[in-house]
Amino acid sequence: xxxxxxxxxxxSPAPEPGYDVPARVGDPVSQVATPALLIDLDAFxxxxxxxxxxxxxxxxxLRAHAKMHKSADIAKLQMTRGGAVGVCCQKVSExxxxxxxxxxxxLVSNEIAGAARAERLARLAERGRIAVCAxxxxxxxxxxxxxxxxxxxxxxxxxxLDVLVEMDCGGRRCxxxxxxxxxxxxxxxxGAPGLRFAGLQSYFGRAQxxxxxxxxxxxxxxxxxxxxxxxxxxxxxGLACDRVTGAGTGSFAIEGASGVYTEIQAGSYAFMDADYAxxxxxxxxxxxxxxxxxxxxxxxxxxxxxxxxxxDAGLKAVAVDSGLPVAHGVPGAAVTGVSDEHCNLSDPQGxxxxxxxxxxxxxxxxxxxxxxxxxxxxxxxxxxxxxxVTARGKVF
Amino acid sequence: xxxxxxxxxxxSPAPEPGYDVPARVGDPVSQVATPALLIDLDAFxxxxxxxxxxxxxxxxxLRAHAKMHKSADIAKLQMTRGGAVGVCCQKVSExxxxxxxxxxxxLVSNEIAGAARAERLARLAERGRIAVCAxxxxxxxxxxxxxxxxxxxxxxxxxxLDVLVEMDCGGRRCxxxxxxxxxxxxxxxxGAPGLRFAGLQSYFGRAQxxxxxxxxxxxxxxxxxxxxxxxxxxxxxGLACDRVTGAGTGSFAIEGASGVYTEIQAGSYAFMDADYAxxxxxxxxxxxxxxxxxxxxxxxxxxxxxxxxxxDAGLKAVAVDSGLPVAHGVPGAAVTGVSDEHCNLSDPQGxxxxxxxxxxxxxxxxxxxxxxxxxxxxxxxxxxxxxxVTARGKVF
Numbered sequence: 001x002x003x004x005x006x007x008x009x010x011x012s013p014a015p016e017p018g019y020d021v022p023a024r025v026g027d028p029v030s031q032v033a034t035p036a037l038l039i040d041l042d043a044f045x046x047x048x049x050x051x052x053x054x055x056x057x058x059x060x061x062l063r064a065h066a067k068m069h070k071s072a073d074i075a076k077l078q079m080t081r082g083g084a085v086g087v088c089c090q091k092v093s094e095x096x097x098x099x100x101x102x103x104x105x106x107l108v109s110n111e112i113a114g115a116a117r118a119e120r121l122a123r124l125a126e127r128g129r130i131a132v133c134a135x136x137x138x139x140x141x142x143x144x145x146x147x148x149x150x151x152x153x154x155x156x157x158x159x160x161l162d163v164l165v166e167m168d169c170g171g172r173r174c175x176x177x178x179x180x181x182x183x184x185x186x187x188x189x190x191g192a193p194g195l196r197f198a199g200l201q202s203y204f205g206r207a208q209x210x211x212x213x214x215x216x217x218x219x220x221x222x223x224x225x226x227x228x229x230x231x232x233x234x235x236x237x238g239l240a241c242d243r244v245t246g247a248g249t250g251s252f253a254i255e256g257a258s259g260v261y262t263e264i265q266a267g268s269y270a271f272m273d274a275d276y277a278x279x280x281x282x283x284x285x286x287x288x289x290x291x292x293x294x295x296x297x298x299x300x301x302x303x304x305x306x307x308x309x310x311x312d313a314g315l316k317a318v319a320v321d322s323g324l325p326v327a328h329g330v331p332g333a334a335v336t337g338v339s340d341e342h343c344n345l346s347d348p349q350g351x352x353x354x355x356x357x358x359x360x361x362x363x364x365x366x367x368x369x370x371x372x373x374x375x376x377x378x379x380x381x382x383x384x385x386x387x388x389v390t391a392r393g394k395v396f
Numbered sequence: 397x398x399x400x401x402x403x404x405x406x407x408s409p410a411p412e413p414g415y416d417v418p419a420r421v422g423d424p425v426s427q428v429a430t431p432a433l434l435i436d437l438d439a440f441x442x443x444x445x446x447x448x449x450x451x452x453x454x455x456x457x458l459r460a461h462a463k464m465h466k467s468a469d470i471a472k473l474q475m476t477r478g479g480a481v482g483v484c485c486q487k488v489s490e491x492x493x494x495x496x497x498x499x500x501x502x503l504v505s506n507e508i509a510g511a512a513r514a515e516r517l518a519r520l521a522e523r524g525r526i527a528v529c530a531x532x533x534x535x536x537x538x539x540x541x542x543x544x545x546x547x548x549x550x551x552x553x554x555x556x557l558d559v560l561v562e563m564d565c566g567g568r569r570c571x572x573x574x575x576x577x578x579x580x581x582x583x584x585x586x587g588a589p590g591l592r593f594a595g596l597q598s599y600f601g602r603a604q605x606x607x608x609x610x611x612x613x614x615x616x617x618x619x620x621x622x623x624x625x626x627x628x629x630x631x632x633x634g635l636a637c638d639r640v641t642g643a644g645t646g647s648f649a650i651e652g653a654s655g656v657y658t659e660i661q662a663g664s665y666a667f668m669d670a671d672y673a674x675x676x677x678x679x680x681x682x683x684x685x686x687x688x689x690x691x692x693x694x695x696x697x698x699x700x701x702x703x704x705x706x707x708d709a710g711l712k713a714v715a716v717d718s719g720l721p722v723a724h725g726v727p728g729a730a731v732t733g734v735s736d737e738h739c740n741l742s743d744p745q746g747x748x749x750x751x752x753x754x755x756x757x758x759x760x761x762x763x764x765x766x767x768x769x770x771x772x773x774x775x776x777x778x779x780x781x782x783x784x785v786t787a788r789g790k791v792f
Contacts, residue, residue, distance in 0.1 A: 033512065138751075310569055371766070395710075
């Protein structure tokens, strides 16, 4: 866990704290330039350990979703200490950034558009384990052409890209729309030069965030039954379908125990955000009992009136698509609004003064991480490591 | 308007299109790696010309708000072709990035926290025209200490930082809370070693987005009257108060015609977003009649069912704090939802196929720009320039 100050976005050989990086290793937290992403390393490590144990108990593989944190350092820790078999991400450019930084097994758990991107994916498959999803024969044709072209260019006849069928199991986003369509697509992949049919992607994003355990269970039971039916139909058509992958932090215990899923794609478990903390199990706990290990550290820049403070973390430092961030550790304080560069805080007990730091728990960690260039890892009040957000901005 | 491929975030001497940059100069738009920020250069230039003419007609200086675009290239065009006297921004790190890239006159139109940041600001004042706001004597003391310390270190006794009083004129965010407080703070600045009292900042952010012209007028009349009263009281206390700065794209015509404001801080006028397009003048037009010159270019990655398409621009490519993006130029199509890496589109006329590009008008341009590393400037269907988002992620 050492600082990596030489990753490719900082050309300067000596990054300048406060300009290029938010802190130096060894600094007390009070010296971190805010707003900054803070990782409580003790809580983060406990989260990795908890998920490793739970995936093992469920008997499923963990494929950690790196779209959440976009960090090669964190991905590698998830694959070592955290027991993950590999990672997934959503974009070819993310996969490129992670592979360049040494992550060897990546599933692009999404569809991709265009010949140029397919070619980039084929090149990635030359260098590491890569898989991608498809939900339409047009994508399969594009991927196949890209791999066969690379075979011809490089003379490597063995080059093969793993392609999974993505089915719509309830999310109404991407995914095949019927069992018959899934079977036909699996056959198309199986018959396409350069491609290998590698299983079923069945991810129900919306179900992750159904707070009520009974409602979530109902939604997932339908989804899991449809997934099992699709898998069985593909097998009945004569294809192996050994890998069924999906699930996330809010639902992994249910899909993981179903006997249908072989792999779970949780991401937020490592950090936890305010929205996942609202999701409840039948026992009244949060799924997996993960801790908040991730904060946006803000500073008070103005105390304009009694009971009010203004922080320096706005929309460009913390995502609000899943609600306002939650002020942590300041009794009575709450975020009441966020604009581009400011967050308004109510502070009825008058605890906040000019320059004071406040930890904010983001409503949604994924788009919050993508706003920053660095994670500041802290333990015992000091900065222990700086990790680049390796794939920050890699959205294409 | 040439590509600047060597700015400090790309260490590679030959940035790779699709990985480091979204396109090459000369490419047809169809080859741009999506999602990407697109500037329609013709419309953008017309917006600059329109604002130059309107500010001149109002008899006020234009200080373009660079927090919107965070681009040194665009800031410089606003100061040359666009007639701006300088720019403003919200963060010391933004000012550093813009000054490093050659922008010579910058107002940090915000309060700042802490001694470290004050020292950085003092260093910036050594190298160019810099001003900052304050709303509390504590900030004034911190700024004064920083400048006097720099004077001692460098032997440059003339080093002076311009500080404006920020008053709350209705926004309930930062700003002094009464005329008496403003006067006292102006005197404190005037008496602080190393600082020069440089005028009044009076910005009413919320008023920019009041769609109804009569309601907006009422809100601004109150705000302008309070601003005039504050200015007059500062003058009555024996201080010059020649600069009154504020206003934005939704309201500049009103503050600009008030006789109170000397400088307007519009930013979004250069690009226009979907939310500003909802603001109406009494004549039923939008303030300033600016055109949409700015888009997030997305591609269709999935056509999962009749009348539906899924694009590759999600929350990490387009901000949704001011509503969903608006699909542009595809008859009948509309964005119905946005998740981390996807946007769902309804497409009742079935116009969208796999790989097709769609232009999206973001609800809010500022936080959208901050998500990307590059602007792709297009004219006549081809990429004419690539501009780095110079201060992308400079939130501290």
